[in-house]
Each structure stands twice: as C-alpha cells, then as structure tokens.
Amino acid sequence: MPYIMLLMVLFGGHASAHQFTPTYPELESSYVSGVLKTTMDLFNSRKDVSYYEIGVFDGEWNGVPFATESRIVKIDYLRRKKIDIFIRESDRAKAVYICSKSKLLARGSAVTSISSRICSKIK
C-alpha cells in the first residue's frame, strides 16, 4: 500500500482523467412530446483533451439517432458540463448506451496516445 501511495504521489501530477456520470441514466419526458431526455455529467481532467464526442448506441454498438446541443463538446481542463441528450420515444427500446469519447488532436509527436471512452447504460 505505501508503494501504491508513493506511485500516486509521483505520477499524480501527470495523471489526467475522464469522468462521465451517471452510470445508469434514466430517460424522462421532455418538453417536446414523443421525445425523451436525460442529462449526463461530463468532467474533464485530461489536460491533453479539450473535446469529447457524445454518442448513443444500441446493444450491438450501432448508432441510435439522438439530439444534443453539440455532438462534439468543448470542455476545458478541470471543467464539468451538463449535457442534455434527447432520444425519440420510438427509439427508447433500441438505445442502450450513452458514451463520451475523448477526441485527440494530431500533434506530430512520436508517442502513443490514449483515447478514453466511458459508456453509461440506459436504465
């Protein structure tokens, strides 16, 4: 355990994270009839990432139509954003996952980059 703590202290300054909640969002009626809505919370503590892509998928990872303010969300470092997702009531049974994926910028450095994606499952 002390070794783990030492590692966390040593690398803590370099680590950067991506968080997308809730784990099991619930679709509720929206102000538009026939359209359901849920709100997701995206937190960006990845210094190397400023943009995230939002997607809605079925159980086989096929895209499901949805609407949101912007599919590519700009979110600054250490900022949190509430994202409203609208899904047609007719797609309610199809929609299974709501995901956020980090968008990496081409930088031309000889490194491997890490793309992160977090998917919540619709209740």
Added chain:
Amino acid sequence: MFKKVMLAAIVCLSAAAVAADVEVVGTVASKCVVTTDTSGVYGNPSPSVLSTAAVDAGVEPIVRFDVIQAGFYKAKISSPNTFSESPVLNDVVNWTGDVSVGEVTDASMSAYDTSKIVYDNITEVDLTVAGSTWFKVSSQAAYGYDKALPAGTYRAVISAECIAK
C-alpha cells in the same frame, strides 16, 4: 440604555453568524474514471521494429481505471493495430500487443490477468473489485520482413473504454 440594547443585539447577531454551518454535500454512486497515467513512447531497437518495451528504449503506456463500486463496469482496452500517423508505408506492419495488470489497490485485482478475455487486439476485463487498477499496454510493430521503417514520426492510439454492465 439604548446603546446597551444595541450592543447586546450586535453581539447576539455576530454570534449567530459565527455559528452558521457550511454544508458540504457529496454523493457516492457507481462511477468509472479513466485516467491516462503514462503516455507511451516507441523505441526503435532495430531498423524494422518499433516497440514500447523498456528493453527496446520504449515506454509502456499505462492507463488507470478507478471504479467506486464493484461489478458495475467492464474495461475494454485496445492495443494499436494501425498507426494514426506515419510516413507512407508500402509493406505490411505486423502488430503484437498485450495488456497486463500493473499496480492495484486491492490484491484481489491481480486475478484480472487470468480472468481477462482477449480477442483480436482487444482485452476485456470485468471490474469486479472497487478501487484502482493500472493496466500496462505493450505494443510492437514490425515492418515487412526485416524491412527498414522509413524515417519520420510514428504515432498510434490506445483505446481505453469503461462500459457499464
């Protein structure tokens, strides 16, 4: 008399202000946090090979998964099978890669190495223990049949996904 009443009122009011509580609210809910701990670097041990192994002068990328509650998520990590940036390559690139458990905050997480499911370039791990797990991703790219890689910048992307079950 009036002054005394005013003074008493001020003392009482200021005492009330001092005693005011400041509330801090927090919620513990199932959550997955994907943290990029270390970006990898390819070493070039021979003209035809790029490798993240330390013996090849590379750096293995490390990604950390934090789960607040056990059993709600699975991790899906893909090692590269293509370059996201490279000079023009006229021959095939043979990719090999592996994902292994590095550090853990709970000893029972070491079992992830045996319970993981591997297919193609993807490793899936059921995150059955709450806490943090560091996954190391190794990657090696061999060009053609001992063919020298063209000079230039090579870049590959590792995908780390946390999917609610």
